[in-house]
Amino acid sequence: MTAHSSPIQVVRSVVELRAVTRGWRQAGDSVAVVPTMGALHDGHLSLVAQARDACDRVIVTLFVNLTQFDRPEDLAKYPRTENRDRAVLEPAGVDLLFMPGVDEVYPPGFATTVSVSGLTSGMCGDFRPGHFDGMATIVAKLFLMTGADRAFFGEKDWQQLQIVRRLAADLNIPIEVIGCPTVREADGLAMSSRNARLSPPDRTAAPALYAALTHAAQRLRGGEDPAPVLEAARAEILAGGFARVEYLDLRHPQTLTPLDRLDGPARLLAAAWLGPVRLIDNVAV
Numbered sequence: 001m002t003a004h005s006s007p008i009q010v011v012r013s014v015v016e017l018r019a020v021t022r023g024w025r026q027a028g029d030s031v032a033v034v035p036t037m038g039a040l041h042d043g044h045l046s047l048v049a050q051a052r053d054a055c056d057r058v059i060v061t062l063f064v065n066l067t068q069f070d071r072p073e074d075l076a077k078y079p080r081t082e083n084r085d086r087a088v089l090e091p092a093g094v095d096l097l098f099m100p101g102v103d104e105v106y107p108p109g110f111a112t113t114v115s116v117s118g119l120t121s122g123m124c125g126d127f128r129p130g131h132f133d134g135m136a137t138i139v140a141k142l143f144l145m146t147g148a149d150r151a152f153f154g155e156k157d158w159q160q161l162q163i164v165r166r167l168a169a170d171l172n173i174p175i176e177v178i179g180c181p182t183v184r185e186a187d188g189l190a191m192s193s194r195n196a197r198l199s200p201p202d203r204t205a206a207p208a209l210y211a212a213l214t215h216a217a218q219r220l221r222g223g224e225d226p227a228p229v230l231e232a233a234r235a236e237i238l239a240g241g242f243a244r245v246e247y248l249d250l251r252h253p254q255t256l257t258p259l260d261r262l263d264g265p266a267r268l269l270a271a272a273w274l275g276p277v278r279l280i281d282n283v284a285v
């Protein structure tokens with residue numbers, strides 16, 4: 001698709017966003033959206049690259065969505081690097097950076113929540129109360145605000161991706177949701193904005209999560225019984241220096257139904273705490 005070298009347009013209001021996208025549509029351009037909370041890394045940039053390959057116009061949204069944070073300190077400490085984010089997006093072929101303020105997104109009197117049932121039960125849904133309602137509400141709003149044809153999400157947030165697919169289908173939002181592979185550091189750690197909060201020793205320990213998931217997936221593919229394999233993976237994560245494993249689940253990739261044996265495609269998903277930082281990851285089995 002068309003490569004754009006013109007400077008990125010920063011838009012903060014929905015009225016202006018709609019005016020710009022209306023012009024694009026009149027010109028027959030297809031539109032991609034990449035929703036983010038900023039503190040951009042190469043994982044985000046891979047979503048942008050895939051969006052640029054697929055559509056004529058690319059919107060990146062940057063909004064630290066307060067309603068999806070279940071712990072006030074997590075919101076307070078969430079990394080914010082707006083100027084750097086803007087500079088990183090400039091050469092990446094992004095047409096528009098949508099950075100609304102809180103009042104633009106949640107004006108006084110705001111009273112609507114998008115709540116997806118089923119897929120939000122278990123895993124992050126159990127340990128982060130209200131998180132997926134906040135996430136589903138902002139994602140539905142961003143889809144409607146941008147009117148994009150395609151949206152790009154990372155597989156790192158696997159449960160989120162399945163929820164987003166469901167809400168787009170259930171609300172008849174005409175957008176194609178595209179999942180993009182997890183981008184990793186050289187040692188296997190999934191890139192994440194929260195990695196910036198790891199202390200140097202915790203950063204050294206962090207790849208143990210992906211290593212344990214990878215070993216477990218190999219054993220499962222080799223036909224071993226899931227229960228002891230999952231138990232060994234938990235032990236490996238703790239031995240690697242993590243303080244606590246929040247969940248380590250074998251699930252159907254799309255329905256997220258828990259699996260106690262492997263009789264088809266499956267996903268192994270985990271969340272674990274390293275000091276004050278909670279990391280998530282998942283692998284195909």
Ligand SMILES: Nc1ncnc2c1ncn2[C@@H]1O[C@H](COP(=O)(O)OP(=O)(O)OP(=O)(O)O)[C@@H](O)[C@H]1O
Pocket residue numbers: 035036037038042043044046047152153154155156157180181182183184190191192193194195
């Ligand atoms: N390593 C990665 N590879 C591919 N996509 C990613 C990666 N990390 C995040 N994403 C995707 O980028 C989008 C925006 O995510 P977000 O801004 O929350 O970044 P994050 O690094 O996941 O931060 P957090 O620390 O909140 O998990 C989401 O669709 C997310 O799945």
Ligand SMILES: CC(C)(CO)[C@@H](O)C(=O)[O-]
Pocket residue numbers: 035036037063065068135138139157160
């Ligand atoms: C999709 C998202 C940008 C909504 O705030 C967020 O959940 C994220 O960064 O994955």
Ligand code: BAL
Pocket residue numbers: 068069157160
């Ligand atoms: N990357 C998912 C957004 C969140 O953790 O709140």
